[in-house]
Amino acid sequence: MSIPTEPVGSVPRSPELQAAMAAHAAGELSSDALDELFDAAVADTLARFEATRSPVVSDGEQTKSSFATYPLEGMTSLSPDGVVIPFADGHERQLPVLTAGPFVYQNQAGPYVERAKRFTTLPVKQAVISASAMGLLYPQEGIAGYDQEQFIDDLVAQSAADIRSCFDAGADSVQVDFTEARLALKLDPSGAVLQQFIQLNNAVFSRFSTDERQRIGVHTCPGGDHDSTHSADVPYTDLIPAFMTLDCGRFFMQMASEADPSPALALVAEHLKPNQRVYVGVIDVCDEEIESAETVCDRVKAAAEHIPVAQLGTTDDCGFSPFSDDVVTSRDTAFAKIAARVEGTELAAEQLG
Ligand SMILES: [Zn+2]
Numbered sequence: 001m002s003i004p005t006e007p008v009g010s011v012p013r014s015p016e017l018q019a020a021m022a023a024h025a026a027g028e029l030s031s032d033a034l035d036e037l038f039d040a041a042v043a044d045t046l047a048r049f050e051a052t053r054s055p056v057v058s059d060g061e062q063t064k065s066s067f068a069t070y071p072l073e074g075m076t077s078l079s080p081d082g083v084v085i086p087f088a089d090g091h092e093r094q095l096p097v098l099t100a101g102p103f104v105y106q107n108q109a110g111p112y113v114e115r116a117k118r119f120t121t122l123p124v125k126q127a128v129i130s131a132s133a134m135g136l137l138y139p140q141e142g143i144a145g146y147d148q149e150q151f152i153d154d155l156v157a158q159s160a161a162d163i164r165s166c167f168d169a170g171a172d173s174v175q176v177d178f179t180e181a182r183l184a185l186k187l188d189p190s191g192a193v194l195q196q197f198i199q200l201n202n203a204v205f206s207r208f209s210t211d212e213r214q215r216i217g218v219h220t221c222p223g224g225d226h227d228s229t230h231s232a233d234v235p236y237t238d239l240i241p242a243f244m245t246l247d248c249g250r251f252f253m254q255m256a257s258e259a260d261p262s263p264a265l266a267l268v269a270e271h272l273k274p275n276q277r278v279y280v281g282v283i284d285v286c287d288e289e290i291e292s293a294e295t296v297c298d299r300v301k302a303a304a305e306h307i308p309v310a311q312l313g314t315t316d317d318c319g320f321s322p323f324s325d326d327v328v329t330s331r332d333t334a335f336a337k338i339a340a341r342v343e344g345t346e347l348a349a350e351q352l353g
Contacts, residue, residue, distance in 0.1 A: 001309055001353070003300065005345040006218055006279060008252055009127035009175065010319030011048075011060030012331050017041045021065075021188040037331045038063045039115070039209070046120040048322045048331070052339040056123045056172060059116040067177050067319060068129045071105035071162065072096065072137075083136045085183065089228035092218070099138040101146030103154040110165025123172035127319070131159035131204045132197035156200070160207040163216065163298045175252055176201065179208035180317075182222050182231040182239050184339060205247045214275065217250030221318040222257075227286045229266075232257070236264040244271035254317040255281040255298060256291075261322060265306040265342055278307055282344065283337045288329065296344020301352065309352050322331045345351075 013021070020037045023029035063222065064070045072078060082097035109128045117123045124320040128190035138151050166174045178201065184194040205213055219245055223230035236258060253268065255261045268278050282299040283291055300314055 001349060003345050003349040003352075004277070004279070004313040005308065005342055006056045006125055006252070006313065006315050006318050007049075007050065007054065007058050007194060008221075009061050009125075009177070010064075010114070010321045011045055011057050011058075011062070011334050012329050013322040014041065014044075014331060015064055015221070016123070038190060039118075042115055043119040046116060046122075047335045048335045049338070050120065050122060051343050052335060053341075054122075056125050057120055058125050058127065059112050059114070061112075061127065061319065061321075063112065063115070066225070067127060067179075068095070068133055071108050071129065071134065076243050078099075082139075085223070085230050087223065087228040087230050088232065091228065095136055096231050097139050097162045098143065098151070099139075101143060101154070101156065101334075103134075103137070103151055105158045105162055105303050108161075108162045108165035110169040110171075113166050113169035113171045115161060117170055123176060125173050126166040126169075126171040127175045127177050127247045127296075128159075128162050128166065128258070130180070130218075131155050131200045132178065132184075133180050134159065134179070135197070135200055152200070156203045156207070159204045163204070167212065167215070171218060173215045173250065175250070176204075176248075177319075178218045178243075178246075179221055181220045181243055182234050182236070185232045191238075191242065194239070198242060198245060202245075208302045213247060213282070214249035216248040217252050217279070218248055219248050219252040219318075221254035221281070223318075227288070228308055229257075229286065237267050238268040241271055242262060244268065249275060250277050250279060250283070250313075251279060252315045253281045255303070256284040256317050261299075261302065265303055269306040271309075272307065272311060274311075277311050277313050279313035279315040280307070282314045283316040283341050285316055285318045285320050285329070285337070288333060290333060291340045291344070293340050293343040293347055296340050297347040297351065300345055300348035304348070304352055309349075314341060316341060 041062040049057040077100040078096040082095040221234035
């Protein structure tokens with residue numbers, strides 16, 4: 001039995017592309033010139049994906065500002081001083097805050113799929129940001145003339161339209177990046193915030209048919225940026241029972257970087273429904289050392305001790321570069337790790353027969 005394997009999404013941008021994005025932002029490079037460089041970056045990324053024999057590919061998020069901010073590019077009703085996300089190594093990322101309604105995505109992810117499909121015939125997977133992450137943009141003090149209820153209505157509709165745009169563009173599947181799930185338990189150990197996040201995302205999923213929801217996945221991780229994390233200190237087992245109430249077909253779960261994945265895997269197995277598949281992280285994206293195929297194979301077999309092989313897949317623990325300016329991991333390292341994932345997953349599939 002073969003075991004499906006898929007990336008989470010992002011691949012590091014080349015230094016040249018990063019310089020071009022900065023030059024464009026500074027008004028020193030035209031949009032047309034940047035667009036040509038984007039085409040070249042996506043084409044190169046897909047060619048390198050194909051070279052790993054990856055059965056499913058992504059555009060590596062080469063043209064996104066970040067996994068979370070693409071809907072906000074060009075939005076004028078934002079101020080920069082929103083929620084701060086602290087990472088274990090001391091660095092921070094700060095989200096913007098909404099200053100006026102209505103909330104409308106400035107970019108949908110569908111066009112990323114269209115661009116990718118120009119350069120590959122393999123199935124293209126597309127990652128989108130979760131409604132719950134975008135929900136953090138609404139200020140605690142509220143917005144005059146645009147109450148939270150109106151905002152939530154707009155948010156659910158916009159997030160559903162974002163996913164729909166990917167399917168319309170021919171995406172094989174859509175993965176919702178829910179990296180704030182584990183963080184929610186750090187910010188509010190009672191679990192109430194996590195429940196709000198899950199309800200919001202399930203409200204989005206309810207806009208899709210049962211068949212479509214089989215092609216929708218969710219990704220969770222302790223947050224990866226500059227090889228550091230924001231919520232690895234929250235026990236995974238605290239998150240999993242609630243996380244697995246998300247009403248979709250696929251779960252892309254960081255696991256390789258867990259000190260002991262066994263309790264988490266056992267709990268996933270307990271909560272996995274018959275029509276669902278869990279893609280277990282077998283590549284530690286915060287570790288610069290490239291895994292051997294044997295290491296990957298061992299991780300798959302450890303997962304298979306808990307999860308039926310028919311419901312098992314593999315993935316990377318996270319994107320390799322969720323923010324476009326993250327240069328810690330090189331493209332060569334990322335693709336070597338992806339190749340190890342593909343080879344090690346095949347090896348495990350053979351051995352698990
Ligand atoms: Zn992640």
